[in-house]
Amino acid sequence: MKILFDPWPRTANEIFSEEDQRKFFAEHEIFEIDPMQADSQYAEWLPQMDVIISQQALDSSRLAAATKLKAIFNVETNFLPNVDYAYCASRSIPVLTPSSVFALAVAEIGLAMALSLARNVHQAHADFQNGLEKYGLEGNQDAELLTGATVGILGYGDLGRAVKGVLQGFQNQILAHDPWLPDGFLERNGLQPVGLEQLLRESRFVFVTATITTENSKLLNAERLEWMQPGAILILLSRAAIADFDDLQTFANSGRIRVATDVFPEEPVPLEDPIRQTKNMLLSAHRAGALTSALQQIGKLVLEDLELISRNLPPASCKRAQLETVTQIRSKPIEKT
Incomplete structure (x- = not known):
């Protein structure tokens, strides 16, 4: 041809x-x-x-x-x-x-981020390097298990399905919200279909894997982030436009939620961008799928x-x-x- x-x-x-x-x-x-x-x-x-x-x-x-x-x-x-x-x-x-080629690579790094935030792996490593390590229970004051936790997947396309795949073995109840898919489809895939508010209120871990559309720009703003449980973990893997990053930083800095993101509104992120110093936020330079x-x-x-x-x-x-x-x-x- x-x-x-x-x-x-x-x-x-x-x-x-x-x-x-x-x-x-x-x-x-x-x-x-x-x-x-x-x-x-x-x-x-x-x-x-x-x-x-x-x-x-x-x-x-x-x-x-x-x-x-x-x-x-x-x-x-x-x-x-x-x-x-x-x-x-x-x-x-x-x-x-x-488009499916990046799904598994991104899902794997999303799993790594979730585990690191849940057990504070990245900060514990930095503390050790700086001579500030905390041993035993003292170093696990805010730690929790991914195993057995309620997980929410926001958007169930290629990436959402890959996230579900890498969660096998963690014995999670998995909630899903995707307005482009019928409830029956989600149920046949072993998921509990729910509305966005229920997903955010009931999940300890939220994986954001939704396609960006004309209708969901800045979907995750202060009003909706307020629905999340104190200390819950949000993993942003799809595109930055789905979240209000100012609100994300505010909620993370206050300790209200913990956040990981591989995507940003502006890339490369400017050196002076305050997101670089945001507490309770794990950052990755849009490298999740680039294998x-x-x-x-x-x-x-x-x-x-x-x-x-x-x-x-x-x-x-x-x-x-x-x-x-x-x-x-x-x-x-x-x-x-």
Whole structure:
């Protein structure tokens, strides 16, 4: 197949293993976009293309030129609001992304954060280095077990499901809230469906894994954080926009809740940002999913679906944009892998 290949800000070396990259270029006719000539190359090449691998703007006028188009892949792994999804649907062109590739890596670091906050591992280590360690019970005054605790998962997509997977063995009652899924689906997955308020009020550990939409920006504000139990733990793993970070810092600094986050409203975080000194807050520099093994799964899943598409079969490995919900998604585009 003829493939227009424009993976920026990712690169072929990031998203493919050496073996998969050789296979990609050997099995298909690849038209690589030169950023300095992108507009002219899109205009010249689109009429010939079977597949587009790009997260650049694709409006209806640009897509209309791609008369042979069979699929679009976004290897940034977020559905962005720069594609005319309705036009694609009208032509039965699937818009795909291998978004599941980071779920397990992010879920694992979320579990690590939850355990570290529950047992104060990170602070105990710093105290030891500074000669301030506390031995035995004195060093566990605010500690608690994850095992047997009530856990809430806010958003049950790929990441939420991965979080549930890594919690196996901890014997938790798991509450879940996801307005895009029916209660029966959550129940069949071994979860107790609840409203947002009940989830926040009853959970000792809350994993925030929800997709960012037009309707949930700053969902976790002071009013809703007040619903959480004193000393409860909130693990923010999806995107910063779902929380009011000023309110998060206020609640953490006061000791009202404990917070861990891998995402921030501004990245890199400015050196003078007060979040760096916030008490009861465990910080990670948006690195949870950035593993070479996870990135190379992007190319692997794309290759799997390209093989199916070449045989006129529907794609099966990547997530397909659903017109009913994709226009509500507002994930922040990545600028760096």
